[in-house]
Amino acid sequence: MDILALRPVPAAAVLMAITRRCPLRCRHCSTGSLPASEEHPGEIFRRFAGTFAPGDGPRLVMLTGGEPLLRPRLARSLAEAAARGGARTMILSGMFFAPRVPPAAGEAVRIPPAIEEAIDAADHFSASLDAFHEEEVPRESVFAVMRALLARGKDLSFHVTGTGPGDPYLRDVTSAVRREFGDRVPMLVGRVRPVGRARTTASSFPAAAAGNASRAAAAGTVTAPGTGPPAGTGTTTTTGAVTGTAGSALPCAMAAWPAVGFDGTITACCNQDVVDHRPVPGHLRLGHAGTDDWGTVRERCLGSGALRALRTYGPLWLAGAPPERGYCETCRTLDVPPPAPTPAAAFVERQVLGLQLAGGGRGFARRYGCPPYDDLVSLGHPEREHDL
């Protein structure tokens, strides 16, 4: 919940996709990862993390992939560099290292030492859990690893994905996590998006979220925790179709955290199509980890008129486009000047950010996750205990 509360804050964090490789072959993989997918020298990422400094660095570094723990020594060194720069680190893993055969009751689970050291170096560890990952790694094995980490005092969460609010898998798995971990481990529940491998396999997914799929297709997708298309592009009907008026204002909170892609290119958001395609549209390119430092990237993120306008009004309003045209699709082809930097524009910008901050982590999960499950991001949080 604390991490998601930071999500709309420009340059509060940086996402680093340190490899596209992954040994798993989950059918819904948004990055289309394979064991031999692209991977670039770790020095690119180390150099960039070396430019973080206390008081002049991100507050959070999120290591993703592909599977970031395929490069455990790199992940560890980035977590250590982040700590020297005053940042905390989170790792998101698909749990390929969990034993294929779940350990028997009372039997200790073995985590490969290099991976254990990387997890130890990070402040927060999150495991992906969904029907597609469960085809590759048994749920009980994932639970065994998470139990072992929790017993050692690790701060944990799950990233759970389903096909939509009516997906029976989501009911089952969220109940299982709550039972298993006594409501101490939060979950961010999202919806599978038709990008990457899911673009070709989505037709085989359960029909529960046919409407969501069409909405997601319209809005594009992102791969990182707490991200996804806003759920309110116009009005969503019971069939999932989106209606609305041309140029509806719908701020994009995703244009807040710079994302370092697999090759070191730094983009203004982690929308998979933005991360993957070259050239990156000019208004969404912030630099390169091999040549730019954090201070420069941060200034570009904060100062760009286009990004400030996207964060305040969203692409549809800026382009005067109807929602049917697609949210992120409209953004990627945006070719209009941002509004003039007047005092009124600055006031509106502050108000929009203030509204998002007031919604906190739960508000963010409601908007970008799977709404019936948004409250699960607060499991184990002291504020939830206080509310109860």
Ligand code: SF4
């Ligand atoms: S609207 Fe633009 S900035 Fe926001 S997530 Fe989509 S592509 Fe990225």
